[in-house]
Amino acid sequence: MRFLSCILLFLSACCCKDRAPQPIQNPLEPEPNVQDVTHRFLTYGDTRTGVFLFENQDNAGEAVHDWIAQQMVARLGKDKADIIFGGDAVYAGGATFHWDNFVKAVSRFKAAGLPFYPCTGNHELMAGIFGVLSPWFGSGEEPIKFTAQARSPEEAEWRRFIVDRHQELKKVNHRPEALGQDAISRIDARAKDMEERILSRVEDQVKSISPADRNESGRQVMEAIYVKKAGFTDLERFFSTKTYYSVEYTQAKPTILLMMLDTNSLDHAAQKAWFQQTLKSSRHDLVIVVGHHPPKTIEGWDDDYMAAFQGQKNAAIWIFSHVHAFVYAFPDPPAIPASRALFVSGGGGAPLVESDEQVVPIRGWKFGPPNDLDGRFFHFLDIRTTRDAVYVTVLGCLKKGEPVQVKATYKIGLPTK
Numbered sequence: 001m002r003f004l005s006c007i008l009l010f011l012s013a014c015c016c017k018d019r020a021p022q023p024i025q026n027p028l029e030p031e032p033n034v035q036d037v038t039h040r041f042l043t044y045g046d047t048r049t050g051v052f053l054f055e056n057q058d059n060a061g062e063a064v065h066d067w068i069a070q071q072m073v074a075r076l077g078k079d080k081a082d083i084i085f086g087g088d089a090v091y092a093g094g095a096t097f098h099w100d101n102f103v104k105a106v107s108r109f110k111a112a113g114l115p116f117y118p119c120t121g122n123h124e125l126m127a128g129i130f131g132v133l134s135p136w137f138g139s140g141e142e143p144i145k146f147t148a149q150a151r152s153p154e155e156a157e158w159r160r161f162i163v164d165r166h167q168e169l170k171k172v173n174h175r176p177e178a179l180g181q182d183a184i185s186r187i188d189a190r191a192k193d194m195e196e197r198i199l200s201r202v203e204d205q206v207k208s209i210s211p212a213d214r215n216e217s218g219r220q221v222m223e224a225i226y227v228k229k230a231g232f233t234d235l236e237r238f239f240s241t242k243t244y245y246s247v248e249y250t251q252a253k254p255t256i257l258l259m260m261l262d263t264n265s266l267d268h269a270a271q272k273a274w275f276q277q278t279l280k281s282s283r284h285d286l287v288i289v290v291g292h293h294p295p296k297t298i299e300g301w302d303d304d305y306m307a308a309f310q311g312q313k314n315a316a317i318w319i320f321s322h323v324h325a326f327v328y329a330f331p332d333p334p335a336i337p338a339s340r341a342l343f344v345s346g347g348g349g350a351p352l353v354e355s356d357e358q359v360v361p362i363r364g365w366k367f368g369p370p371n372d373l374d375g376r377f378f379h380f381l382d383i384r385t386t387r388d389a390v391y392v393t394v395l396g397c398l399k400k401g402e403p404v405q406v407k408a409t410y411k412i413g414l415p416t417k
Helices: 003-015 061-076 096-111 153-171 181-207 211-229 233-239 268-281 303-310
Strands: 039-044 082-085 116-118 245-249 256-260 286-291 315-320 326-331 340-345 365-367 378-385 389-397 405-413
Touching: 039 061, 061 096, 061 378, 082 096, 082 256, 096 116, 096 211, 116 211, 116 233, 116 256, 153 181, 211 233, 256 268, 268 303, 315 389, 315 405, 326 389, 326 405, 340 378, 340 389, 340 405
Parallel strands: 039 082, 082 116, 256 286, 286 315, 315 340
Antiparallel strands: 039 378, 245 256, 326 340, 326 365, 378 389, 389 405
């Protein structure tokens, strides 16, 4: 599959239809009893801070992300959970001010003492245009600096746009609604012009970047932002050498293996071997896999991963982001065991899309029920385990400031032994 599929959602922000969202109306399963819960995770993705040019300015990425993070902490109350993030934290991976807004939101988790486990999205590596190396991690907003020279005229032009847009926002204290419609229309027109002229040339430029450099760029992003800037120092043991990792939970039943993947990695051979071997040797009751891209939406992200996942002996859940919506998929037995589920969760603040037009069909899986197919609302997932099942509750709202409500709860049974 061509690399441009990787930037599908960037373009979709400008070309989504105006069809009204049709969110889920009724839960499919009751939520678990509090006293029966043994493990808990809250997960979300695609916050895409730094984006403000879309229909409702109150729903700009950083505003929604901070609202969602606030609601996640409020949902827990005095309870504890691990926070899982599916990637695409910011719009431009090299923009210091984009990361500042993101870190401000996730500081809510840090303050509440909630562990935070992120994986990389494609936008984390976008330091000028997609896939360009060396995001700049300068201190403060002035001056905005880059750590490497632009590799092409297209990258130089895109960098100028990012800086110019930041300067305009700074004049109004980063409140896009104060810019006025004329300024927004002018910036929007400039962005669309560059999309037409620049993005068509991105694929060839990215192919010139070596796998080693691409992987190192991703590692630097994870370490510089999550460890040094956000202060999640416990993550340093994962990001010192690579960007994919696993976490084990063995103190209560069901025992859990959490696997965080880097779907941007060009070192697929090493990651795939690690993934397959780790799954094969796992004796955990439940495996939770998290990776930014759904299957077949990026080159190299192939069926071998899904085959290994589907062949897992015990229960397994895979959570994707990248598609800015909520989607649930369940297996079609007997080809795939019933103790499997796929969830797409990309409603953390990025421009929403119609999920039924963006998700690539996966052989052996059914999407539904039918009223799930348009999951176009901002949301996060509350994943809770009991000794015999996993409950995944999706909570969301249509815009920032609305009450976050339960949209549906799904139950995945653990295999009996």
